[in-house]
Amino acid sequence: MSHHSLQAVAPPLPMTNAAPLKRRRRVTPARLGVYAFLFSAALFFLLPLYVMIITSFKPMPEIRSGNVFALPAMATLDPWRQAWGAVSQGFWNSVAIAVPSTVIPILLGAINGYALSFWRPRGANVLFGVLLAGAFIPVQVMIYPLVWMMARAGVFGSLPAIVLVHVIFGMPLMTLLFRNYYASVPHELFQAARIDGGGFWRIFLQVMLPMSLPIVVVAAIMQVTGVWNDYILGLVFAGRENLPMTVQLNNVINTTTGTRLYNVNMAATILTAAVPLAIYFISGRWFVRGIAAGAVKG
Amino acid sequence: MLARRLVKLSPHVALLPMALTVLLAYVGGALWTLRTSFTAARTFPSDKFIGVAQYVRLFDNERWLLSLHNLAVYGALFIIACMVLGFLLAVFIDQNVKGEGVLRTVFLYPYAMSFIATGLVWQWLLAPGSGIEGALRQMGFAGFSFDWIVHQDLVVYTVVIATVWQASGLVMALMLAGLRGIDPEIYKAARLDGIPAWRTYLQIVLPMLGPSVATVFLLLTTAVVKLYDAVVAMTQGGPGIASEVPAKFIMDHLFLRSNIGLASAGAVTLLVPVLALLAPYAYARSRRARAGGAHA
Numbered sequence: 001m002s003h004h005s006l007q008a009v010a011p012p013l014p015m016t017n018a019a020p021l022k023r024r025r026r027v028t029p030a031r032l033g034v035y036a037f038l039f040s041a042a043l044f045f046l047l048p049l050y051v052m053i054i055t056s057f058k059p060m061p062e063i064r065s066g067n068v069f070a071l072p073a074m075a076t077l078d079p080w081r082q083a084w085g086a087v088s089q090g091f092w093n094s095v096a097i098a099v100p101s102t103v104i105p106i107l108l109g110a111i112n113g114y115a116l117s118f119w120r121p122r123g124a125n126v127l128f129g130v131l132l133a134g135a136f137i138p139v140q141v142m143i144y145p146l147v148w149m150m151a152r153a154g155v156f157g158s159l160p161a162i163v164l165v166h167v168i169f170g171m172p173l174m175t176l177l178f179r180n181y182y183a184s185v186p187h188e189l190f191q192a193a194r195i196d197g198g199g200f201w202r203i204f205l206q207v208m209l210p211m212s213l214p215i216v217v218v219a220a221i222m223q224v225t226g227v228w229n230d231y232i233l234g235l236v237f238a239g240r241e242n243l244p245m246t247v248q249l250n251n252v253i254n255t256t257t258g259t260r261l262y263n264v265n266m267a268a269t270i271l272t273a274a275v276p277l278a279i280y281f282i283s284g285r286w287f288v289r290g291i292a293a294g295a296v297k298g
Numbered sequence: 299m300l301a302r303r304l305v306k307l308s309p310h311v312a313l314l315p316m317a318l319t320v321l322l323a324y325v326g327g328a329l330w331t332l333r334t335s336f337t338a339a340r341t342f343p344s345d346k347f348i349g350v351a352q353y354v355r356l357f358d359n360e361r362w363l364l365s366l367h368n369l370a371v372y373g374a375l376f377i378i379a380c381m382v383l384g385f386l387l388a389v390f391i392d393q394n395v396k397g398e399g400v401l402r403t404v405f406l407y408p409y410a411m412s413f414i415a416t417g418l419v420w421q422w423l424l425a426p427g428s429g430i431e432g433a434l435r436q437m438g439f440a441g442f443s444f445d446w447i448v449h450q451d452l453v454v455y456t457v458v459i460a461t462v463w464q465a466s467g468l469v470m471a472l473m474l475a476g477l478r479g480i481d482p483e484i485y486k487a488a489r490l491d492g493i494p495a496w497r498t499y500l501q502i503v504l505p506m507l508g509p510s511v512a513t514v515f516l517l518l519t520t521a522v523v524k525l526y527d528a529v530v531a532m533t534q535g536g537p538g539i540a541s542e543v544p545a546k547f548i549m550d551h552l553f554l555r556s557n558i559g560l561a562s563a564g565a566v567t568l569l570v571p572v573l574a575l576l577a578p579y580a581y582a583r584s585r586r587a588r589a590g591g592a593h594a
Contacts, residue, residue, distance in 0.1 A: 030495075034390050034393050034395060035395065037386070037390050038387075038390050038391065038395060038401055041383075041387060041390075041405065042401060042404050042405070044463070045404050045405055045407070045408060045463065045467070046404060047423075048408075048419045048420065048423060048463065049407070051419070051422070051423060052419050052422075055422065063428070064428075066436075067432070067433045067436045067437070068422075068423070068428065068429055068430065068432060068433045069433050070433075108315050108316070111312050111313075111315075112312075112313060112315075112316050114312075115309045115312045115313050116313075119308075119309035120309075121309040121310050121313060124309075124313055127313070127316060127317055127320050128316075129580070130320050130324060130325065131316065131319070131320050131324065133576055133580065134320070134323075134324040136516075136520045136572055136575075136576055137324070137328065137569060137572055138520075138523050138524050138545060138565070138568050138569070138572065139524070140545055140548040140549065140552075140561075140564075140565045140568065141327065141328050141331050141565045141566070141568070141569055142323055142324065142327035142328065142331070143549075143552065144330075144331065144334070144552050144558060144561070144562070145323075145326065145327040145330040145331060146323060146327060148330075148343065149322070167315075167319075168319050168323045171316065171319050175316065199308065200308030200309055200312065201308060225410060228412070229411070229412035229413070229414075229415075230412075231412065231413065231414050231526075231527040231530070231531075232526055232527060232549070236553070246412050246414045246415075246527075249414060249415070249418070250414050250418070250530065250531055253418055253531075254530075254531065254534060262422055262428070265418065265422065266419075266422065269415050269418045269419060272412070272414070272415055273410075273411045273412065273415040276410045276411065276412070277407065277410050277411065279410065280406075280407055280409075280410035281403070281407070284403070287406075287410070288402075288406070288471050288475075291409075291468060291471055291472070292471070292472065292475055
């Protein structure tokens with residue numbers, strides 16, 4: 001990660017001669033092939049987004065008779081109004097779930113990472129190893145015991161329940177991000193703070209946390225996206241009143257009987273995907289940084 | 299005195315939530331499920347142990363066997379397609395092309411979308427008559443047929459298409475990061491030796507990307523085992539039970555069919571490939587940690 005910026009210069013194209021400074025590329029067949037491939041790939045990736053957007057602006061008769069790739073002849077906003085009516089409750093539910101499910105895991109992840117990197121209590125690394133392994137285990141293995149425990153505690157099917165579950169399943173990644181981040185902080189800094197008489201919490205709050213902004217941003221991007229896109233946990237734990245947007249969207253589209261309103265469906269799908277997509281487009285490289293940091297487990 | 303003791307205790311107190319999560323949710327949950335898989339539990343947990351009867355029942359169950367079969371076919375195709383497409387995209391982007399930033403954004407944006415949204419878009423695109431099929435027929439290819447999503451033997455491939463679209467950008471991003479870490483001199487040396495570009499990439503660069511490939515493989519494999527949302531959104535396991543997958547089998551038996559015992563046996567079975575994959579990874583990690591000292 002750290003030497004990434006030093007490698008910003010891409011390796012030269014193998015099939016052109018390496019004139020070191022000013023090199024002007026001739027248009028070779030190979031060069032054309034590269035662009036042809038990238039262009040067709042881009043079409044494949046953009047096609048669903050394009051179809052989603054244009055479908056959401058078409059009136060139903062046009063969808064029934066027309067071509068799925070054709071631009072709307074008579075664009076209308078009605079599908080969007082209907083779609084917002086259908087999933088707006090889910091949107092606010094998702095907001096209510098996502099805020100505590102982001103703040104708490106980040107805070108716990110930071111504390112965990114800090115304790116693991118600098119204090120290293122006995123057994124903590126073994127615990128952390130098991131936690132990381134847990135990230136790979138399908139949730140189906142843990143889901144019913146959690147339902148059972150929460151039902152006994154009387155919190156099953158509520159906002160606290162879904163938040164707690166997101167805390168549990170978000171912990172591996174959040175802890176990993178902060179542990180690796182603090183591992184790159186010079187140990188002397190910590191030693192100096194210790195000699196100055198700083199205790200566990202004081203060093204955390206006054207020294208470590210203020211310099212953690214970059215990793216907090218990365219962690220927030222990852223966690224908000226993950227929580228917003230979650231379906232299975234919200235379906236099981238949130239309860240009828242708090243169903244997140246993904247669950248509501250799927251219910252609206254897949255369990256509604258009668259004629260399918262494809263335009264409304266696509267508008268609702270865009271609305272549901274809008275938050276993570278906005279985060280992705282705005283955060284740009286930070287999103288990629290998060291993926292890379294999360295992917296390098298350990 | 300007291301203050302010093304408090305300082306010593308603080309790290310332990312701070313790690314208490316993590317310890318509880320690991321011991322209660324992860325380890326406790328897994329052990330609970332393991333235990334339940336040996337009982338006759340249906341709607342509620344039970345203390346009636348029946349040995350491996352649930353596993354026998356499970357592997358007699360046509361739906362479970364079909365789910366496993368689907369997962370194998372899906373998994374192989376999904377991993378291979380994601381790897382090949384992701385690697386090609388990374389290599390082609392790495393050729394000093396114009397608009398690199400735009401291309402990267404385009405290839406990765408589906409990864410920001412949920413499997414639910416992904417499944418629903420592709421359900422619409424692949425709907426026979428009205429989606430791609432209808433469009434191409436209108437364009438004059440009257441005989442064109444692309445109805446895989448309602449076809450028992452082909453529906454699995456539609457799930458592959460949708461999820462590869464969603465996830466191959468991730469492979470591209472990780473491979474590209476790996477490529478950027480490779481010494482440019484290598485390309486120069488290979489060119490001087492007259493080795494064609496494709497062979498340089500396949501035989502020299504790809505092996506150097508070993509760690510990236512391993513990481514990607516691990517991520518994709520866990521995604522395969524967890525496959526649930528995309529199927530629910532796209533096909534609901536249909537037509538019939540043609541696109542059922544193990545994760546969905548377990549969820550259905552836990553929450554719709556009140557058969558916790560059978561579902562737990564399924565969950566434990568699903569755990570086996572994950573652990574088999576994690577073990578060598580954890581082993582390599584601990585060896586590296588021992589070789590590299592405490593800071594690994």
